[in-house]
Amino acid sequence: MRSNGRDLARKLLEGDRISLARAISWVENESDGAEAILDALYPRTGAAYRVGVTGPPGAGKSTLVGRLARSYWEAGMRVGVVAVDPSSPFTHGALLGDRIRFQDLPNDPRLFVRSMASRGSPGGLAFRTGEACDLLDAFGMEIILVETVGVGQSELDVARAVHTTVVVLVPESGDEVQAMKAGLMEIGHVFAVNKADREGAARITRNLKDMLRLRPPARDSWVPLVQPVSALRGDHLDELLDAIGKHRLHLEEAGALGRLKRERAAQRIREIVESELAATFWKREEVPARMKDALARIEEGRSSPYREAADLLHPAGKEKKTR
């Protein structure tokens, strides 16, 4: 028999990892019952510190996230990892490569790693990722690392759901310009120049610092830090952890930690309300037939989607127009 949401939430709070895994699956698949779990656990969230790790494909994000997770874990912390995979209908979800890439992390109760596929709407992905973090948070994780591919609006949305965003770049030609284009320069609190042993690392580090100096000061006066690292070799990880810690301290001193949770709550309410309004409208009995007629008129070149949308919403308006 399938357990219900409240049961699952209770077991999750008792520290049951299988319930945690199942709850995340429910959230990922938007299953019935996911909302009940999230509703039940919501008041237990807010203690975890959330760190996003983003950057262009190939920058070494996964390796770095693995290193960071291990470092926090070795420091005695409880660590959750959510890796967001752009999904592929072709491969039926996330790629196996991603599911196994963290395999060198220890199998330990203080460590929980999960990949999430980016099925469905991009806005939905950001929320499902945030909700998976909520579950890890309620489970008692102290640090949550969220890895996303850093190009595209949905990834920027994910970045908004974390406290500190680490942007990972590599010393390759134009990487910093691509980062600007993708909007990564605005969201990064810490910039990790990975593969720092490669040629060009000093240049990209200098360029980043120059570009960040040109950036108008952030609302909260945080000045982004740039840290060369080598995720593969494990070089300069302590400095990177230190940079993340500095940003955390900065937020704490500014009393800004609660703001993120408030903003997410407001955004979540907006999203649920809007999706319910839409669902209710499209379920109306007369709508499918009217939609069909509308599309036929457009096809015949007698109307446009703009006019037909207005008519669907305000049938009275249509009466007037055909008079």
Next chain:
Amino acid sequence: MRSNGRDLARKLLEGDRISLARAISWVENESDGAEAILDALYPRTGAAYRVGVTGPPGAGKSTLVGRLARSYWEAGMRVGVVAVDPSSPFTHGALLGDRIRFQDLPNDPRLFVRSMASRGSPGGLAFRTGEACDLLDAFGMEIILVETVGVGQSELDVARAVHTTVVVLVPESGDEVQAMKAGLMEIGHVFAVNKADREGAARITRNLKDMLRLRPPARDSWVPLVQPVSALRGDHLDELLDAIGKHRLHLEEAGALGRLKRERAAQRIREIVESELAATFWKREEVPARMKDALARIEEGRSSPYREAADLLHPAGKEKKTR
């Protein structure tokens, strides 16, 4: 005095490029009047063939789009180009580099190039891009090239608004795996392996062909073509144009060209309806105060966004709960 939408639409149809540029700006900025233009021009759309060019950052998409635009133009066609730039609040919109990157294209009435910034919602971007194509289409362009950075859901949405999608990859380690992850393998009708003079081009070409063979046959039985090119040198462009032409012929023979327009019309209606429903709800007089109360209850740990969204939508439910 500001011209109205109908005037602008009329001048655009008369071939006035300034009106075309202004109409695209209205669409890009979602200005009042944009819908009136689009509504007026909608029945005049459908003749242009739309080609999307996408791929990871640094693959050489802009150079290739420039080459393709010039080739079509040299063949006597009227060519429109829409380049979608991920925008940056930091740089106040699209990067200058993108606005000037097509500067070597001739200044000619049969050629119109436009960058669009990805401000606003990602779903919105896909639609605004499609609408810019509609304007170029109504203007009389025969070929429309749409360039997007090929990572992220919004770019996949853009790809759905074109007839043929060209995925540009470069012979660098793992590029084809990244393409799979980003869902590019499903959307590509033609794969251009750019920088084909580089080491690894033969390998990626072979890998792509292998991967595409593993792919389940497309609904319309199209088998994607893989073509090595060098956008910078201009090598093998004719073969690439030929591959695009083959896909076009395939769609024409299958009678599939109209389907795209129908699907876009239906999707556009859905989007307008849903955004209107949301706007109407949030404009209700009592909503801001109720939202404020909801957030306060959440902040105090007495509720969750899930419960509050339901209460906002169905106030009666709330009465019952507080009894």
